[in-house]
Amino acid sequence: MRVLVTRPEPAASRTAAELRRRGHEPLLLPLAVAEHDVETLAAALARPHAAIAVTSAEALRALEAVPDMPTSILDLPCFAVGESTAHAAWTLGFRKVSVGGNDGTALARIIGDQKDIGFSPDRSLLYLAGKPRASGFETELAALHIPVEICECYRMRALAPSPSETERIIGEDSVDAVLLYSSESSRRLFDLPVLKSDAATLSSTRFLCLSEKIVAAVPEPFRSSCQVAPAPTEASLLSLL
CATH class of the missing domain: 3.40.50.10090 (Rossmann fold)
Incomplete structure (x- = not known):
């Protein structure tokens, strides 16, 4: 075929x-082809966060491309959409990876169930996002009152x-x-x-x-x-x- x-x-x-x-x-x-914004990503990584979320393995490829990526990032809880994205997170070196179903809304709800992380405005969730992207993940995070920093670290150029x-x-x-x-x-x-x-x-x-x-x-x-x-x-x- x-x-x-x-x-x-x-x-x-x-x-x-x-x-x-x-x-x-x-x-x-x-x-399409992915274009990484490693400068924006490096700046986001320099700020404190309580956890990281990824809805595409492309975000992890962008993360891998950051020069001198702080290894402490890999100690943060990482929430990933789908098994393949979670596998990419494990491969990169994240030690605590949670798989959140196969869409952003389901992932946000799983994050919302994590009562022991202690999200706050000073230690928010870092969402490594792409452009364009669906809005479901961010909409559900807002509904759950989870503080999030959105870092557009890659874009898909047509x-x-x-x-x-x-x-x-x-x-x-x-x-x-x-x-x-x-x-x-x-x-x-x-x-x-x-x-x-x-x-x-x-x-x-x-x-x-x-x-x-x-x-x-x-x-x-x-x-x-x-x-x-x-x-x-x-x-x-x-x-x-």
């Missing part, structure tokens, strides 16, 4: 390796492959499935000029979405070809193939 992968590197290559292991042919078309590059990657054979991990990647995919000019390229393609929210970002003519993963994890998404 020919599968188009739209997520950024290095995640795209990991997904490609798993697809090959399963006997599929991955087509890598990253539609990539716009040229028509010739897109055609080279997709090739002349049909694409059996597209993996969509975010609403942003869905919008970027369907904004590509080569797909706008020739919608038939994906006329028989299945669009495998990590959540219902992503389906809403797929143009109406393609929504009947969408399938949503039973759970918001890559393993669940790939089970649809």
Whole structure:
């Protein structure tokens, strides 16, 4: 099966390796690239905090890129969305990692249940955030009255492959499935000029979405070809193939 992968590197290559292991042919078309703001992150790390929260492994890659990262940070409780982000936190060296479900709202509620941390305005939760991002985590933290410092330590810059590059990657054979991990990647995919000019390229393609929210970002003519993963994890998404 020919599968188009739209997520950024290095995640795209990991997904490609798993697809090959399963006997599929991955087509890598990253539609964004992460840009780290290590200066802003280093400044945030210099202030006292009671715990750290991450909703993406990209934030941990930004943290790893900070020169002379204070190792005392790794002693703080780290709250992570999803198993893969939690694994990245363990790998970086955090000693106390809690997994908070698979979305920001669930993570915020787990943090709210931690009565022994003692959040205060002087020792707040440090949220290593990206841009763009969903608002659910921050909204729930506010509802729970958890003081938080939001550090935008990376942004996802959109990539716009040229028509010739897109055609080279997709090739002349049909694409059996597209993996969509975010609403942003869905919008970027369907904004590509080569797909706008020739919608038939994906006329028989299945669009495998990590959540219902992503389906809403797929143009109406393609929504009947969408399938949503039973759970918001890559393993669940790939089970649809």
